[in-house]
Amino acid sequence: MLLSLLKSRFLGYSFAFVVALVLILVSVSNSALAQPPDARYWLVGRNADDAPLSRYKERRERILATLSEKSFCVFFAADERNRQNDVNYEYRQNSDLFYTTGFSEAGSALILAPRGIVLPDSLDSSRRKHMALLFVQADDVREQLWNGAITGARRAQELYGIMAIENKHLRGILAELAAAHDTAFITELPTTLVVEPFLSDSLDMQESLVRNLKKQHPNVTLRSHQRLLGELRKIKDSHEVELLKKSVNITIAAHREAILATRPDMFEYEIEAAMEAGFKRRGAEDVGYASIVGAGPNSCVLHYTASRRQMRSGEVLLMDCGAEYHNYTADITRTIPISGTFSPEQAAVYDIVYAAQEAAISEYRAGVDWRKPHSRAVEIIRAGLLKLGIITQPDDYKLYFPHGSVHYIGLDVHDAGVYGQFQPNMVLTCEPGVYIPENSPCDKKWWNIGIRIEDDILVTNGDPVNLSAALPRKRDALEKLMKSRARK
Numbered sequence: 001m002l003l004s005l006l007k008s009r010f011l012g013y014s015f016a017f018v019v020a021l022v023l024i025l026v027s028v029s030n031s032a033l034a035q036p037p038d039a040r041y042w043l044v045g046r047n048a049d050d051a052p053l054s055r056y057k058e059r060r061e062r063i064l065a066t067l068s069e070k071s072f073c074v075f076f077a078a079d080e081r082n083r084q085n086d087v088n089y090e091y092r093q094n095s096d097l098f099y100t101t102g103f104s105e106a107g108s109a110l111i112l113a114p115r116g117i118v119l120p121d122s123l124d125s126s127r128r129k130h131m132a133l134l135f136v137q138a139d140d141v142r143e144q145l146w147n148g149a150i151t152g153a154r155r156a157q158e159l160y161g162i163m164a165i166e167n168k169h170l171r172g173i174l175a176e177l178a179a180a181h182d183t184a185f186i187t188e189l190p191t192t193l194v195v196e197p198f199l200s201d202s203l204d205m206q207e208s209l210v211r212n213l214k215k216q217h218p219n220v221t222l223r224s225h226q227r228l229l230g231e232l233r234k235i236k237d238s239h240e241v242e243l244l245k246k247s248v249n250i251t252i253a254a255h256r257e258a259i260l261a262t263r264p265d266m267f268e269y270e271i272e273a274a275m276e277a278g279f280k281r282r283g284a285e286d287v288g289y290a291s292i293v294g295a296g297p298n299s300c301v302l303h304y305t306a307s308r309r310q311m312r313s314g315e316v317l318l319m320d321c322g323a324e325y326h327n328y329t330a331d332i333t334r335t336i337p338i339s340g341t342f343s344p345e346q347a348a349v350y351d352i353v354y355a356a357q358e359a360a361i362s363e364y365r366a367g368v369d370w371r372k373p374h375s376r377a378v379e380i381i382r383a384g385l386l387k388l389g390i391i392t393q394p395d396d397y398k399l400y401f402p403h404g405s406v407h408y409i410g411l412d413v414h415d416a417g418v419y420g421q422f423q424p425n426m427v428l429t430c431e432p433g434v435y436i437p438e439n440s441p442c443d444k445k446w447w448n449i450g451i452r453i454e455d456d457i458l459v460t461n462g463d464p465v466n467l468s469a470a471l472p473r474k475r476d477a478l479e480k481l482m483k484s485r486a487r488k
């Protein structure tokens with residue numbers, strides 16, 4: 001998966017529709033379906049290999065330590081996203097809220113306030129000051145019939161080791177905090193929402209709460225906590241590294257299966273199916289991003305996700321696919337010859353990209369500037385394309401290598417964090433590529449060759465560790481793997 005230089009953010013809300021849906025569901029469940037008296041639903045809950053609760057607490061404490069007494073943080077859960085009509089996308093928690101709580105349900109939020117919050121007796125008679133407060137959905141029986149178990153406040157407190165109350169109290173507590181603080185760090189919002197008066201009339205929880213905050217408490221400056229969290233998230237702790245290794249290993253196994261499944265005249269979607277089956281069979285909940293499986297001309301489309309074309313012998317197949325395991329995603333790309341053997345032209349381009357990646361990977365060392373690997377890759381690709389006569393002007397390499405080579409991975413495929421010098425326990429991709437679409441200004445024997453090689457690299461105090469090294473990457477190793485396919 002490639003990091004675009006122009007990151008556009010778009011959040012769509014369709015609330016009238018959600019409200020209507022809820023009304024319909026409520027009326028249907030009231031009339032047509034009786035409540036099962038002792039229903040037991042699967043609770044999302046925690047996974048055995050999630051980080052221990054102490055890790056989440058530690059992360060909250062590190063954030064609290066960066067806040068002044070006049071500021072507080074609010075992390076909102078991701079919204080349910082509508083796909084079409086009455087169907088939502090499968091729910092995925094906001095990465096920052098997950099990072100600080102491990103909590104995976106919609107309708108939740110976390111407040112961190114260094115001065116502490118004392119709750120009314122009705123919610124907590126201890127009069128204790130809570131520096132961290134989790135707000136969760138009420139465990140409503142009717143809602144659970146449709147969507148499965150809801151943790152609820154009492155159980156959330158036990159399971160997640162954090163003071164938890166129902167989310168109906170969020171509005172009131174936010175207002176109290178706003179009156180007594182001058183800065184609120186909130187989940188990253190679309191830019192227009194932060195800088196413009198809130199014109200939108202959506203009913204979304206986060207947006208309406210923030211809008212009210214802004215209207216009723218102009219004393220409070222709203223700031224994105226992206227930078228704050230990015231500083232923490234870009235350095236992975238030991239549990240995060242373990243989870244990333246797990247998603248990388250699942251991804252390696254599935255890539256291998258997809259490579260072995262490839263035959264001329266199959267459709268791209270068949271390979272996508274083999275890949276994603278390989279993820280899910282091994283316990284990955286989802287893909288970390290839409291799988292990119294493109295052959296021939298589609299190998300030159302950087303973010304091709306349609307996967308509808310029939311693949312021909314003689315073409316290359318580019319697969320950029322990563323499993324998401326417990327919210328941590330891998331990001332791996334391999335490019336293979338559909339026939340099992342690269343043509344001389346494909347081989348020539350492959351070897352340039354491989355050499356560029358080799359040189360780039362050697363630069364993932366503590367203290368090295370993050371731009372160094374990409375500039376090494378550029379040098380090699382530029383020289384290689386000149387030598388093959390694909391370009392005649394050095395700067396024209398940009399026609400065929402239009403993207404960067406480095407980005408963090410973690411809870412997001414383009415993970416949070418400002419880029420600077422490499423530090424131990426950062427995990428980043430290394431992904432040079434060369435793409436020569438049809439009608440490019442070069443000999444047409446090069447057309448429709450798109451090659452990308454992408455691996456996931458752990459920065460250490462010593463040599464870089466290629467977490468995805470077990471997946472063949474060198475040209476002859478890939479061809480050898482594909483030969484074992486013919487014998488099957």
Ligand SMILES: [Mn+2]
Pocket residue numbers: 001002003331407429431454
């Ligand atoms: Mn990538």
